[in-house]
Amino acid sequence: MGSPGAAGPVRRGRAALAAAVLLALAAAGCGIPRDPERTLDRVQGGTLRAGITASEPWTTLEGGRPGGVEVELVERFAGELGARVEWVDGSEADLMAALEVRELDLVVGGLTADTPWQAKAAITRSYATTRVVVAVPASQPPPGDIAGMRVAVEAGSDAAGILEDKTDAVPVRVADVTKVKDSPVVVDEWLLDNLGLRDTGVHLRKDKHVMAAPLGENAFLVRLERFLIAHQAEVPALLDAAAGR
Amino acid sequence: MSLHHELPPDKHEQLVKAVRLEWLSIVYLVTAVTLLYFTLGSSQAMKAAWVEDILGLTPPIAFLVASRVRNRKPNDRFPYGYHRATAIAYLCASVALLALGGFILYDSVSKLARFEHPPIDLVKPFGDRPVWLGWLMLGALAYSTVPQVILGRRKQPLAAELNDKVLYADAEMNRADWMTGVAAMLGIVGIGLGLWWADAVAASIISVDIVRDGAKNLRVAVDDLMDKEPTVVDDSRADPLPLWIKNELMLMDWVADAEVRLREEGHVFVGEAFVVPVDDTDLIGRMERANQRLRGLDWRLHELVIAAVREIDRPEPAREP
Numbered sequence: 001m002g003s004p005g006a007a008g009p010v011r012r013g014r015a016a017l018a019a020a021v022l023l024a025l026a027a028a029g030c031g032i033p034r035d036p037e038r039t040l041d042r043v044q045g046g047t048l049r050a051g052i053t054a055s056e057p058w059t060t061l062e063g064g065r066p067g068g069v070e071v072e073l074v075e076r077f078a079g080e081l082g083a084r085v086e087w088v089d090g091s092e093a094d095l096m097a098a099l100e101v102r103e104l105d106l107v108v109g110g111l112t113a114d115t116p117w118q119a120k121a122a123i124t125r126s127y128a129t130t131r132v133v134v135a136v137p138a139s140q141p142p143p144g145d146i147a148g149m150r151v152a153v154e155a156g157s158d159a160a161g162i163l164e165d166k167t168d169a170v171p172v173r174v175a176d177v178t179k180v181k182d183s184p185v186v187v188d189e190w191l192l193d194n195l196g197l198r199d200t201g202v203h204l205r206k207d208k209h210v211m212a213a214p215l216g217e218n219a220f221l222v223r224l225e226r227f228l229i230a231h232q233a234e235v236p237a238l239l240d241a242a243a244g245r
Numbered sequence: 246m247s248l249h250h251e252l253p254p255d256k257h258e259q260l261v262k263a264v265r266l267e268w269l270s271i272v273y274l275v276t277a278v279t280l281l282y283f284t285l286g287s288s289q290a291m292k293a294a295w296v297e298d299i300l301g302l303t304p305p306i307a308f309l310v311a312s313r314v315r316n317r318k319p320n321d322r323f324p325y326g327y328h329r330a331t332a333i334a335y336l337c338a339s340v341a342l343l344a345l346g347g348f349i350l351y352d353s354v355s356k357l358a359r360f361e362h363p364p365i366d367l368v369k370p371f372g373d374r375p376v377w378l379g380w381l382m383l384g385a386l387a388y389s390t391v392p393q394v395i396l397g398r399r400k401q402p403l404a405a406e407l408n409d410k411v412l413y414a415d416a417e418m419n420r421a422d423w424m425t426g427v428a429a430m431l432g433i434v435g436i437g438l439g440l441w442w443a444d445a446v447a448a449s450i451i452s453v454d455i456v457r458d459g460a461k462n463l464r465v466a467v468d469d470l471m472d473k474e475p476t477v478v479d480d481s482r483a484d485p486l487p488l489w490i491k492n493e494l495m496l497m498d499w500v501a502d503a504e505v506r507l508r509e510e511g512h513v514f515v516g517e518a519f520v521v522p523v524d525d526t527d528l529i530g531r532m533e534r535a536n537q538r539l540r541g542l543d544w545r546l547h548e549l550v551i552a553a554v555r556e557i558d559r560p561e562p563a564r565e566p
Contacts, residue, residue, distance in 0.1 A: 033377055034439035036362055122364030216362020216441045222377055225367040229375055 033218035040220040051095035055110025057242035069238040070108035113208035126208030127228035131189040135197035153186040267305040277389035289448035290432030303338035304415030328510035339462035346455030353448035362441040390426025472508040513547035
């Protein structure tokens with residue numbers, strides 16, 4: 001078990017030294033955390049290299065032009081840093097690979113908090129939460145139960161599968177749910193008002209929306225999160241703008 | 246042959262104190278483990294410190310269980326009593342310590358080798374003001390370190406008084422915890438300063454320490470289960486009690502030759518004394534008186550069986566010291 005207390009005074013000295021170092025750091029703490037690879041310094045007044053993959057309404061690439069809620073947010077963030085955004089489009093896998101080696105500074109594309117890219121990228125706090133809900137026309141009374149009800153749902157969406165497996169409703173797969181009239185339908189919660197629908201209280205999924213930054217570039221990550229926290233209240237308006245288009 | 250008094254009255258107060266300290270340790274460690282859990286983030290060093298604190302719960306639990314179980318009297322199914330239960334628990338805990346330490350070491354070194362940069366972001370624990378998680382980590386580490394060192398210092402003298410190796414090992418682990426705390430803090434501060442490798446290096450250092458603790462405890466547990474000769478509480482040398490008993494026997498005029506072997510059962514010793522009597526006169530009476538006298542030598546001598554033999558078959562000296 002070793003000899004107890006043999007190096008007592010030395011140990012205490014070292015502990016005191018460590019405490020002093022910590023204290024000094026705390027005093028000088030304003031610049032903490034810093035980036036190991038200086039991403040924030042480089043982006044400020046320079047170029048923000050942002051990766052984008054289309055995922056409506058968060059990101060769109062109509063005619064090759066980036067648009068959507070997250071594009072708007074990233075442009076504003078770059079504006080705060082006095083930076084110009086250089087957009088790179090590609091598949092999520094390509095963009096994350098580029099982010100991992102810091103060839104990109106940011107990736108957007110409807111990413112959610114349960115993204116499988118956690119090991120390759122620093123995932124931000126979520127800045128918006130959305131739900132996919134079963135809705136009925138606002139003119140109809142809310143149903144007590146959706147069992148046996150025929151519900152329109154976008155073909156090829158995971159909501160269709162969830163509706164099939166986890167509820168007793170009968171899914172009717174359609175190409176575009178926004179065109180469905182006078183019928184129960186599965187839509188994003190933020191579309192309810194625009195489409196004149198009422199939430200039945202049955203929620204098929206909940207998504208926490210996030211962005212991805214390079215691993216370990218903590219000053220940049222913290223700056224981005226501060227921006228997102230300050231601007232998350234604007235997200236519903238941006239979503240409405242995207243829906244109204 | 247034996248009375249069931251395991252602790253002399255004057256030691257009883259120390260036992261009560263030790264039990265209270267160990268309960269305090271458990272309550273405190275649970276709070277520290279919870280606090281660390283909520284501030285883990287993606288820091289390896291935090292993970293290592295967290296695991297060390299979780300495993301730090303085993304010695305106090307082992308001690309408290311032992312202090313109850315050892316009062317249970319032997320019965321016909323367990324004629325030697327329940328002392329060994331603690332040794333088995335201790336063996337399991339040290340294997341866990343070794344395995345988990347090894348895992349974190351591997352994890353940290355491979356993260357270093359892959360140049361993985363740990364991300365630490367903002368949290369909002371107090372309403373609307375976001376705080377960098379690193380600051381909270383430092384706070385949590387301070388809370389999980391300073392009280393442990395103090396607890397360790399208070400436990401150590403009690404462990405010596407009570408001749409309790411579990412308590413001693415616990416005190417040593419607590420006392421050494423400042424190293425874990427400072428290493429983890431330096432790792433977090435390193436991340437803050439943009440030194441991505443600091444965290445994994447700190448975690449490696451901590452896990453080496455966990456592995457060392459595990460190996461040390463494993464050796465003690467195995468020695469204990471194999472009935473190694475009794476050692477003093479810090480395990481630094483053989484306990485002189487067997488030799489002392491032998492000398493006492495040799496000094497008795499009816500004893501021609503004697504040999505004593507003892508083993509540790511928890512904090513007490515049990516064993517046999519073999520004596521070659523000079524003649525058969527009043528052998529039972531002589532042995533009874535000898536036993537009474539020897540049992541009065543030291544409170545830790547819990548049970549001694551004296552056997553009269555014609556000749557003593559002495560064990561060979563061990564090859565390694």
